[in-house]
Amino acid sequence: MNDLNLQRRNFLKTSLGAAAVAIAPGLMLFKVAQAKGEGASSKVRWGMLIDTAQCKPGCNECVTACSRENGWVNENRPTDPQWIRKIEIKDISSGRELSLPMMCQHCENPPCVDVCPTNASMKRADGIVLVDKHRCIGCRYCMMACPYKARSFVHEPLHDQNPDVPRGKGTVESCTLCVHRIDNGQQPACAEACPNQAILFGDLNDPASAIAQKVKSVATTQVRADLRLNPGVRYQGL
Amino acid sequence: MSAYTSNQSRSPLYYTLLAIGVLVVLAGLYAVLLMEEHGHIITGMNNQIVWGMPHVFAIFLIIAASGVLNISSIGSVFNKPAYKARAPLAGLLSIAMLSGGLSVLMLDLGRPERIIVAATNYNPTSVFAWNILLYSGMFSAVALYLWTLMEQRMQPWSKPAGFLVFVWRFVLTTGTGVIFSFLVARQAYGTAILPPMFIVISFAWGMAVFHVVQSTIYAWNHLTLDEHVQKRMKNLMGVFVVAALYFVAAYHLTNLYFARQTEFERFILLNGGVYPLLFWGGYILLGNVLPLFLIYHPALGKSKCVIAASLLIILGGFALLYVLIIGGQAFPLSIFPGYQVSSSFGDGAIAHYQPSLWEMLLGAGGMGIAFVVTAIGIRVLDFVPREIPKAH
Secondary structure, X not given: OHHHHHHHHHHHHHHHHHHHHHHHHHHHHHHHHHHHOOOOOOOOOEEEEEEOOOOOOOOOHHHHXXXXXXXXXXXXXXXXXXXXXXXXXXXXXXXXXXXXXXXXXXEOOOHHHHHOOOOXXXXXXXXXXXXXXXXXXXXOHHHHHOOOXXXXXXXXXXXXXXXXXXXXXXXXXXXXXXXXXXXXXXOOHHHHHOOOOOEEEEEOOOOOOHHHHHHXXXXXXXXXXHHOOOEOEEEEOO | OXXXXXXXXXXXXXXXXXXXXXXXXXXXXXXXXXXXXXXXXXXXXXXOOOOOHHHHHHHHHHHHHHHXXXXXXXXXXXXXXXXXXXXXXXHHHHHHHHHHHHHHHHHOOOOHHHOOHHHHOOOOOOHHHXXXXXXXXXXXXXXXXXXXXXXXXXXXXXXXXXXXXXXXXXXXXXXHHHHHHOOOOOOOOOOOOHHHHHHHHHHHHHHHXXXXXXXXXXXXXXXXXOHHHHHHHHHHHHHHHHHHHHHHHHXXXXXXXXXXXXXXXXXXXXXXXXXXXXXXXXXXXXXXXXXXXXHHOOOOOOHHHHHHHHHXXXXXXXXXXXXXXXXXXXXXXXXXXXXXXXXXXXXXXXXXXXXXXXXXXXHHHHHHHHHHHHHHHHHHOOOOOOOOOOOO
């Protein structure tokens, strides 16, 4: 009887030990995976200030840099994606002309996020508005809702994608503010590429940041401010 | 099965028509298959016109599906026997058109295979998400209502079920209108008049569809519609057409009064090419003036005139939706008010849209689904309206 109990005890000990050995690496990996994503901080509000006086007509460096960084190609067809574009504007009454880049304005109250039926359109805690390509069902309601026409729909199958920037046929996409670069401590590709330093990127919530100080000292404009969306992208000299 | 339908619905012509309907559905599914393989590049839709012909078909079917239930409501909620006799057919048509419309909407998605995500990741602030509940609830409510109408033991419940359908379809059409009225930045939308406008329009379109189907069933079975019933129903349709026209006029007149909207109105009503043509020629002339003439002229208003008027109202409906949905997107977004704008992304320019054969087939497939469901429904169950004695 005692022998039998001892055997049973040993068997249980060995089994538990084996189970622990089998599970431990998995648990460790789980911990590692969890630890990797620290998550965006709501203390930060990423934004951009675009100085229209420095933005030159005909210059397309920001657009080219974005296209290269994020792997989208525009061949000037109405079905091609454009995450960022240059707009030429002329004041009808005064005739004053300006050239400026237009992209997702990363609104504080984004209409695209409100209307998305599946929560695929979302705003990160640090103010970056993104599309979860795994959740997007391709209804395009966000494209209808965006006041800045900042979103594109992927009309064709995709090849040779950039692993840092997942995209998908049949889903909607837009400027991510180069979130993969920001999370690595870099600037968005457009800001870095601008030869005239017309795009100032930074944390609007940090009073010491260059962007916050500039926004405090010069007159800046939010496009369609009347809609009260509080975009994170502002324009100077508009 | 109905005694009326038993012989006629077994005729070779019935099966030929049903086969044509099935073929149209299959053609629509083939278009979906191609869109799935090649992407939306094979449609005429693009990054400027993001909703196209499939949405025109789908929204027509959904609005008409709601409006046709007016017949049931007048019967069950307002106790009019002539309409009560027609309530089951109205219910069937509603389910048929809702099936067709929703199939088109769903199959036009960029990723239709992910539709379940709409249930697993529900966004309560999205009108689209609300509509998922409203549309599926509508199916259940109408099915329940049909059960109370067609099962003797359940008939005492037909009034509360009819009331549920009555309320539900108001909310549903409001939800469909709200899809557009919540679009704050587009000049064609973003107005609270759209939901009530959609509701009144649904009455006219639903009635027109009902007239066409009812007349076909009566002619098929060599029956004659009671003249009194015919007169009452066609007059009611006329009232709905006028009421819908009033809302459309109010929508445009309000816009014309706002200086910021006059350019848009000039585009839609005057110099926008196909859009003014469809508005004045398609909606106003063919969809209103001509049908009203056919309905109310003392020498007209007989059976054939009512069918012609109904078909014209349906045609006008498509024209109005094309102008609202496609025209509304073709007019450029006002991103920089007061500025002349140009870019490589169509800023400041009128967007071009040429519907492709595939998206037309997808839309037609939705109509095909509505037809097949109706044809089979009438074949297997008793949906043919029969006058209740002393129906006045």
